[in-house]
Amino acid sequence: MAKYDTPMLDELENGPWPSFISGFKRLRDDHPDKRINATADSLLGQLEHSYETRKGYWKGGTISVFGYGSGIIPRFSEVGKAFPESKEFHTVRVQPPAGNHYTTGMLRELANSWEKYGSGLVTFHGQTGNIMFIGVDSEKTQHFFDDINEYGWDLGGAGPCVRTGMSCVGASRCEQSCLDEQKVHRTLQNNFTDDVHRPALPYKFKFKVSGCGNDCQNAIERSDFAVIGTWRDDMKVNQEAFKAYLGTKGKQYIIDNVTTRCPTQALSINDDDTLAVDNRNCVRCMHCLNVLPKALSPGDDKGATICVGGKRTLKIGDLMGTVIVPFTKFETEEDYERITELAEEIIDFWAENGLEHERCGEMVERIGLANFLEGIDVPVDPNMVNNPRQSSYVRMDTWDEEAEKWFERKAEAANS
Amino acid sequence: MSDAPRPPIESGCPDGFQYMHPMMRKHYGNWDYHEDPQPGVLKHVTKSGEALYTVKAGTQRILDVYTLRLLCDIGDEFADGHVHFTIRSNIEYMLSDESRVQPLIDKLESHGFVVGGTRNSVAMISHTQGWLHCDIPGTDASGVVKSMMDELIGEFKNWNMPNRVHLTTSCCQINCGGQGDIAINVQHTKPPKINHDLVANVCERPSVVARCPVAAIRPAMVDGKPSLEVDEKKCICCGACFPPCPPMQINDAEHSKLAIWVGGNHSNARSKPTFQKLVAAGIPNNPPRWPEATAIVKKILNVYKEDAKDWERINDWVERIGWPRFFELTELPFTKFHIDNWRGARNSLNASAHIRF
Numbered sequence: 001m002a003k004y005d006t007p008m009l010d011e012l013e014n015g016p017w018p019s020f021i022s023g024f025k026r027l028r029d030d031h032p033d034k035r036i037n038a039t040a041d042s043l044l045g046q047l048e049h050s051y052e053t054r055k056g057y058w059k060g061g062t063i064s065v066f067g068y069g070s071g072i073i074p075r076f077s078e079v080g081k082a083f084p085e086s087k088e089f090h091t092v093r094v095q096p097p098a099g100n101h102y103t104t105g106m107l108r109e110l111a112n113s114w115e116k117y118g119s120g121l122v123t124f125h126g127q128t129g130n131i132m133f134i135g136v137d138s139e140k141t142q143h144f145f146d147d148i149n150e151y152g153w154d155l156g157g158a159g160p161c162v163r164t165g166m167s168c169v170g171a172s173r174c175e176q177s178c179l180d181e182q183k184v185h186r187t188l189q190n191n192f193t194d195d196v197h198r199p200a201l202p203y204k205f206k207f208k209v210s211g212c213g214n215d216c217q218n219a220i221e222r223s224d225f226a227v228i229g230t231w232r233d234d235m236k237v238n239q240e241a242f243k244a245y246l247g248t249k250g251k252q253y254i255i256d257n258v259t260t261r262c263p264t265q266a267l268s269i270n271d272d273d274t275l276a277v278d279n280r281n282c283v284r285c286m287h288c289l290n291v292l293p294k295a296l297s298p299g300d301d302k303g304a305t306i307c308v309g310g311k312r313t314l315k316i317g318d319l320m321g322t323v324i325v326p327f328t329k330f331e332t333e334e335d336y337e338r339i340t341e342l343a344e345e346i347i348d349f350w351a352e353n354g355l356e357h358e359r360c361g362e363m364v365e366r367i368g369l370a371n372f373l374e375g376i377d378v379p380v381d382p383n384m385v386n387n388p389r390q391s392s393y394v395r396m397d398t399w400d401e402e403a404e405k406w407f408e409r410k411a412e413a414a415n416s
Numbered sequence: 417m418s419d420a421p422r423p424p425i426e427s428g429c430p431d432g433f434q435y436m437h438p439m440m441r442k443h444y445g446n447w448d449y450h451e452d453p454q455p456g457v458l459k460h461v462t463k464s465g466e467a468l469y470t471v472k473a474g475t476q477r478i479l480d481v482y483t484l485r486l487l488c489d490i491g492d493e494f495a496d497g498h499v500h501f502t503i504r505s506n507i508e509y510m511l512s513d514e515s516r517v518q519p520l521i522d523k524l525e526s527h528g529f530v531v532g533g534t535r536n537s538v539a540m541i542s543h544t545q546g547w548l549h550c551d552i553p554g555t556d557a558s559g560v561v562k563s564m565m566d567e568l569i570g571e572f573k574n575w576n577m578p579n580r581v582h583l584t585t586s587c588c589q590i591n592c593g594g595q596g597d598i599a600i601n602v603q604h605t606k607p608p609k610i611n612h613d614l615v616a617n618v619c620e621r622p623s624v625v626a627r628c629p630v631a632a633i634r635p636a637m638v639d640g641k642p643s644l645e646v647d648e649k650k651c652i653c654c655g656a657c658f659p660p661c662p663p664m665q666i667n668d669a670e671h672s673k674l675a676i677w678v679g680g681n682h683s684n685a686r687s688k689p690t691f692q693k694l695v696a697a698g699i700p701n702n703p704p705r706w707p708e709a710t711a712i713v714k715k716i717l718n719v720y721k722e723d724a725k726d727w728e729r730i731n732d733w734v735e736r737i738g739w740p741r742f743f744e745l746t747e748l749p750f751t752k753f754h755i756d757n758w759r760g761a762r763n764s765l766n767a768s769a770h771i772r773f
Contacts, residue, residue, distance in 0.1 A: 008703060011705060012704055015563070016566055016569050017476075017562055017566045018474070018529060019562060020476040020562065023478065023479065023483050026480055026482050026483075027482070030482070043548075047547060047556075051547070051556070051703040051704055054669035054701055054703065055667055055669060056550060056551070056552070056553040056587075056667065057547075058549060059662055066422065066423070066424065067421070067423055067424045075551065091549060095428060095430065096429075096501075097430040097435055098429055098431065099432035099500075101432045101433075101498065102435045102500070103435045104492050104498070105497060106435060107484060107488050108485065115481050121478055121479070121480055123477055124479070124501040125501060126545075127542065127594065134478065134549055135549075145424070146422050154425070154426060154428050154429075154430075169500060169502075171445040172437075172444055173440055173468065174447060174450075175450060177447070182431075182432050185429065186428075186429050186431065189428060193426050197424075197426065213684035213685065214684070215682050215683055216503060217503060218503070218594060220689050221594070222594055256726075283684075285685050285686060285687075286683070287685040290685060291727065293450055293451075297448075297449075312590060312591050312594065315629045316629065316759065317758055320691075355626075357626070357627065
């Protein structure tokens with residue numbers, strides 16, 4: 001018998017989209033464990049109270065598991081007297097497998113553990129990418145973690161630390177993939193496990209990996225260290241498949257939707273109905289490959305572009321990541337090591353120079369990209385800017401030295 | 417000794433291969449192309465010519481264990497016991513047998529799950545926790561999304577849009593929901609009300625002062641107690657002071673409104689990734705169904721559907737037709753608040769004679 005009426009939430013059981021409220025009510029009414037019934041009832045009561053008063057009633061606190069300083073989002077109710085069975089309702093953030101693949105067997109095992117200790121509510125996944133086990137009290141948090149940690153699951157980040165990373169489905173299913181996304185994800189992420197569990201950085205730091213410029217993981221805008229798959233040789237054109245598209249879609253459609261949409265006018269249709277590609281001016285934006293997946297594919301010389309400093313609004317406004325590495329291979333173990341070391345360099349420099357609660361991108365904004373590059377020992381590259389400086393108010397005493405560096409780097413590249 | 421704390425196993429991010437569908441594991445990095453046989457279904461073909469079918473379904477996102485087990489039962493029956501979750505929390509089932517695709521769709525739909533969300537559809541709204549679990553929310557998330565998806569379900573299940581449409585919601589101005597083709601976000605309209613009795617005990621005052629993006633907060637003695645004060649003329653009502661100092665009450669049943677932003681796009685396809693821009697504000701935060709916000713979203717979607725060309729995302733479309741036309745077609749008011757005054761604002765001004773008539 002429900003203790004709390006929920007007239008407003010009941011409205012959310014109407015309509016065709018699956019209702020989370022119906023799920024909460026199943027836990028309240030049907031679950032064999034009385035603790036879960038009471039928790040769900042109390043939670044529904046507090047949520048209804050929020051709907052009535054248009055206010056939230058959770059506050060944070062300090063909850064962790066033994067040995068870690070992070071990974072639990074503590075929630076204590078401000079109206080716990082009225083809704084006592086859900087007055088402690090913490091979220092356990094758990095790192096998903098790279099690529100978000102699961103067996104049903106493993107999901108059931110997680111559900112069984114969660115049911116023993118928690119509310120029975122879970123999300124795959126939160127906006128940072130964690131499995132969110134929503135609703136466990138302070139005492140059972142440790143037990144639940146111990147249980148799932150034994151069979152392969154570890155906490156994600158929360159607070160000023162390296163956060164949980166994300167990678168797209170990539171090579172496991174997608175023909176556009178230019179990377180071993182899962183390996184890049186795990187190599188980078190798991191190098192910083194200590195920084196995930198023990199918050200000691202200025203603020204959060206996120207890795208995200210997308211296998212191509214479509215950036216399905218929103219990496220450039222939502223991560224401090226974005227790895228975006230790309231290639232540097234020619235894209236592959238299957239001219240027979242292209243002609244087949246011309247036949248089925250019509251030439252006008254291909255002109256209007258493919259060639260004229262190319263941002264660098266790198267595509268044109270030859271008189272014999274083959275496709276001409278100006279590969280030196282192609283920016284690997286992915287549009288034409290998206291429209292004509294059977295005819296066009298990435299080249300063979302694959303790798304990644306790395307952008308640093310993307311973030312959401314707090315506090316200076318949204319920032320996209322900036323190109324720091326125009327192209328790197330991810331082929332040999334040395335490639336992986338080199339990029340992991342770069343990530344270490346960046347995090348160390350930021351830990352040293354970032355202000356409290358300042359994201360890496362905000363620090364770059366404050367000190368300037370050139371100073372940041374000097375700090376992490378990465379040479380400047382014209383791929384890092386949309387355009388060179390417009391303002392003439394700048395000191396350039398060391399112009400000759402800087403120009404010499406450019407020529408030296410060019411000579412080195414030519415010799416290697 | 418048995419009471420000694422158990423040291424954690426710091427295993428980090430698990431290997432995805434152990435859970436991956438066997439066909440995905442076998443053909444890792446060896447895919448040739450894909451087709452879209454029908455809404456909600458993808459057909460990926462390997463270089464050796466084998467096909468893998470994916471059926472994508474929307475759920476309530478916050479899953480109770482019953483729903484999770486039901487989704488697992490369906491996975492056991494149709495998809496060899498493997499599933500994949502997308503970044504927008506849809507569940508995906510992989511099948512090698514084409515003849516099982518329609519029975520799987522029927523099964524999912526018989527349990528109320530919604531098959532769709534591929535190609536040029538309106539995708540599942542990416543959202544956060546809201547009143548259910550966040551400590552700083554101005555509104556709910558799951559309820560807004562449920563209400564909106566009830567109205568947009570036809571667009572999730574079909575391919576009516578010029579290109580894909582990503583919707584997001586955020587319950588405060590930090591905007592955890594992220595960039596969207598259309599974003600529905602809380603916008604506070606009044607400075608925080610300060611509970612001076614609590615500030616000294618709850619807040620680390622210097623870090624609250626430092627958190628303010630416009631330096632509107634300063635330490636002050638109020639009724640003999642150390643507290644904070646806000647220069648209300650400077651305050652931009654962003655709520656950034658609230659997370660480190662809950663006595664800075666920013667949420668308000670009346671004055672926390674919703675705003676709608678359009679044109680955020682993470683993809684590099686055609687143009688570089690773009691941020692969303694403000695189009696509408698002052699929308700009531702109206703549980704349990706938020707009809708006013710949904711009506712504006714539907715209006716924008718209808719105009720986009722009518723006016724945009726194939727493959728144009730909302731940002732591409734507005735870039736082509738211009739913002740004056742956007743406001744004309746959507747019949748939304750253009751106000752002084754649409755003119756940016758934050759850093760970099762000058763780049764958003766039209767310094768040209770480019771005018772459409």
